[in-house]
Amino acid sequence: xxxxxxxxxPEDSAATPxxxxxxxxxxxxxxxxxxxxxxxxxxxxxxxxxxxxxxxVTPGGLKMxxxxxxxxxxxxxxxxxxxxxxxxxxxxxxxxxxxxxxxxELAASAAAQAGFAGFAPDACLINRYVPGTRLSLHQDRDxxxxxxxxxxxxxxxxxxxxxxxxxxxxxxxRIRLAHGDVVVWGGPSRLAFxxxxxLADGDxxxxxxxxxxxxxxxxx
DNA sequence: TAGTATCC
DNA sequence: TCGT
Numbered sequence: 001x002x003x004x005x006x007x008x009x010p011e012d013s014a015a016t017p018x019x020x021x022x023x024x025x026x027x028x029x030x031x032x033x034x035x036x037x038x039x040x041x042x043x044x045x046x047x048x049x050x051x052x053x054x055x056x057v058t059p060g061g062l063k064m065x066x067x068x069x070x071x072x073x074x075x076x077x078x079x080x081x082x083x084x085x086x087x088x089x090x091x092x093x094x095x096x097x098x099x100x101x102x103x104x105e106l107a108a109s110a111a112a113q114a115g116f117a118g119f120a121p122d123a124c125l126i127n128r129y130v131p132g133t134r135l136s137l138h139q140d141r142d143x144x145x146x147x148x149x150x151x152x153x154x155x156x157x158x159x160x161x162x163x164x165x166x167x168x169x170x171x172x173x174r175i176r177l178a179h180g181d182v183v184v185w186g187g188p189s190r191l192a193f194x195x196x197x198x199l200a201d202g203d204x205x206x207x208x209x210x211x212x213x214x215x216x217x218x219x220x
Numbered sequence: 221t222a223g224t225a226t227c228c
Numbered sequence: 229t230c231g232t
Binding site for chain 3: 056057058059060061062063064065066068076078083125127135136137138139140142194195196
């Protein structure tokens with residue numbers, strides 16, 4: 001029997017190519033974070049113990065549906081004053097938790113596989129999605145230096161990632177991201193509009209009804 | 221990047 | 229305008 005090797009692959013580990021190209025400078029690394037997912041998730045729990053999940057408020061005064069926290073030298077924050085990176089967690093008045101080695105190593109390895117050698121992120125935004133929550137189309141443009149890529153790690157429930165172009169009006173590609181998938185975008189696509197479609201219901205073996213996303217940036 | 225109205 |  002020729003296909004025995006594929007019979008037991010879980011649904012989120014389809015026999016797709018390891019690397020898929022989305023655009024110039026943008027790739028999906030299928031399953032790149034799967035092997036270390038348990039370590040990554042344990043590290044998320046440690047971070048959340050010190051920097052709890054919170055729903056940030058946009059400059060327009062609306063509460064975001066996705067819960068967030070950060071680790072690293074600086075963290076992305078949004079409030080009535082706007083979007084920015086801050087070395088201090090406004091909830092605790094303390095520095096954000098250190099970025100774990102598991103995070104740094106995964107981010108650097110994924111970036112290198114995508115053609116961005118030497119990626120050393122100083123910020124990791126951690127997003128928690130429950131079914132029904134979404135992130136509408138936006139650009140990551142609060143960083144000081146756009147030469148470094150963005151590295152985005154998907155854990156838990158699958159999501160539809162929206163990857164657009166340089167103009168908000170550009171029709172986004174819809175990319176299904178499963179547990180362990182990593183997206184890297186940089187260079188020509190560094191400022192591409194992107195977002196996440198409303199999360200579908202589901203129950204993940206490790207996370208239950210949750211999706212957790214790690215987004216690594218070089219903010220300063 | 222304040223605050224609000226409105227729409228895809 | 230990383231929101232509804």
